[in-house]
Amino acid sequence: MNLNNKFKRHLQQGRFFDKNKRVVVAVSTGVDSMALLSLLQRLPETLRPQIVVAHVNHQLRKQSKEEEQFIRHYCSEHNLQLVVHQWPVAEHPTTGIEEAARKMRYHFFARVMEQEQASILITAHHKNDLAETMLMKLTRGGQLPQLIGIEEQRAFANGKLVRPLLAFSKQQLREYAISNHLKWYEDETNQELTVSRNRFRHRVIPLLEAENPNLLESLSSYHEQLELAVELEDQFAKEQLEKIADENGHLNLRQLLQFPLAKERLILVKWLEWSKVTNLKQGFIEQLLADINNRHLPQFSRQIASNLVLFKNYSELFLKNVNQLPQKAQTSINSVVKLGRWYSIGNDYQIAVATTKSFFGKTADYQEMWLAPEQLPLRIRRWQDQDRLPLKNGGHQRVSRVLIDQKVPLLERNQQLVIADAKNNIMWAVGRKWGWFTRPDDYLDQWQRLVIGIRDLKRRKE
Incomplete structure (x- = not known):
């Protein structure tokens, strides 16, 4: 069976597009893309889509201008619509030009799809490209889905990108081009071994094919198995995530x-x-x-x-x-406490220090405290690593330990406030635990009574 018939059958099985679809075909003038364009043109009317050819003149090689002129002549001769983009030399980066060129190309293809109201981009990636990509991914390491290499179809721009030649080898496309007297241009940079893909293409794969002449078929089979495995993994993960x-x-x-x-x-x-x-x-x-x-x-x-x-x-x-992340309002609190004033703790709570219980009414929970004159004024601030609460037995407990013991979530822990006295002794890890201050026998005469309260704003709204 010749390649035309194999391609037609493959399209019928893959359901990539139909005759009513308007498609953008990426054509570089290399043998792969010229074979792709010819195969699409020779499809029967019942399968042939409406073709828009997209070509990029990278202006990286002397023959780039000649290639552009060739594809213009070809499309004119075959009555094909053509859109050309010239990549100005001034926009070429000094490093990473391969990746920059790839991004530029696909940005251009997406723009053409939008302008021409096309829902499909077709590229000429073939079985050798698939093998190279899979081996490169395998060598670098990563997640299983990456090892699939190249997908036959995927979402792109306002539609999808399809690669109908993945089932065919470079040799098949070259033989087709020769037998049909197609003209194409060779990209000299494809021989440069400084490029990783070229090293796999010209060195690694030939060595592996010497061990297994059916290497491309084997990798293509693994590709299909991996696609199924990843699909099953996705289904399993989705089912479990719905549960947990x-x-x-x-x-x-x-x-x-x-x-x-x-x-x-x-x-x-x-x-x-x-x-x-x-x-x-x-x-x-x-x-x-x-x-x-x-x-x-x-x-x-x-x-x-x-x-x-x-x-x-x-x-x-x-x-x-x-x-x-709730950082701004809380982290800025570090001020002397004014009696009879409410201080907000996020959006849910407020605290205040007053001289009488009546200040709080029924809106808050409060605690009575007696303080020595040298402990005033009080300060409200965010807790620090060295902060410790005095305990009744004369010992101390770190505020950090209080937060750990009470399993305070990390987001809340970072925002935890304390009230400290003038000597920086911690009186209260707000909403968590009170400190204990031993009072002398004459504290009623010498110390000042204060009432510290906290109210839940959500409960008040209810």
């Missing part, structure tokens, strides 16, 4: 830790991916798993993206946008 994640997307830590480590890793990675956190390095994921499973580390936070922080909080895992 609440309506806010927080993961139940106890339930997560019941899974074997491999499944726990899978669920964690999928949870992060569905939260738009991708491309995390393997080492980072393994360290994250170790910290999650560390029972001696009940709480921690890790910045996992420029705008996201992951928190482990005793019983759950959750993500917070950095702009949502």
Whole structure:
């Protein structure tokens, strides 16, 4: 069966597009893309889509201008619509030009799709490209989905990107081009061994093919198996996340830790991916798993993206946008306490210090305190590592230990306030625990009585 018929059958099986679709075809004038364009043109009318050719003149080689003129002539001769983009030399970066060129190309293709109201971009990636990508990914390491290499179809711009030639080898495309007298241009840079892909293409793959002449078929088979495995993994992860994640997307830590480590890793990675956190390095994921499973580390936070922080909080895992972290109002509190004034603790509570219980009425819980003259004025501030509460037995307890014992979530712990006296002795870890001050026999004559209260704003609204 010749390649035209194989291509037609493959399209019918893959359901990439139909004759009613308007498609953008990326054509570089290399043998692969010229073969692709010819195969599309020769499809029967019942399968042939409406073709818009997109070509980029990178202005990286002397023959770039000649290639542009060739594709203009070809499209004119075959009555094909053509859109050309010239990449000005002034915009070429001094380093990383391969990646910059790739980004530029796909940005251009997306723009053409929008302008031409096309829903599909078609590229000429083939079975050799797939093999090279899979081996490069395998060598670098990473997550299983990356090992798939190149997807036959994926979402792109306002539609999708399809690669209908992945089932065919470079040799098949070259033989087709020769037998059909197609003209194409060779990119000299494809021979440069300073480029990683070229080294795999010209050195690694030939060595592997010497061991296994059917290497491309084997890798293509693995590609299909991996796609199925990843699909099943996604389904498994989705089912488990529906069970262990609440309506806010927080993961139940106890339930997560019941899974074997491999499944726990899978669920964690999928949870992060569905939260738009991708491309995390393997080492980072393994360290994250170790910290999650560390029972001696009940709480921690890790910045996992420029705008996201992951928190482990005793019983759950959750993500917070950095702009949502409650830092500004609380961290700025560090002032002398004025009697009879309410101080806000976030959006939910207020505290005050007064001279009488009547100030609080029925709106607050309060505690009576007697203080020596040298303990005044009081100060309200955020707690510090060295802060300790005096205890009745004459000892002290660190505020940090109080927060740990009461299992205060990390986000709340960072915002914990204390009231300290003029000597910086901690009187109260606000809302958590009171300090104890031993009073002399004549304290009624020498000391001042104060009342410290706290009220729940949510309860008041109810």
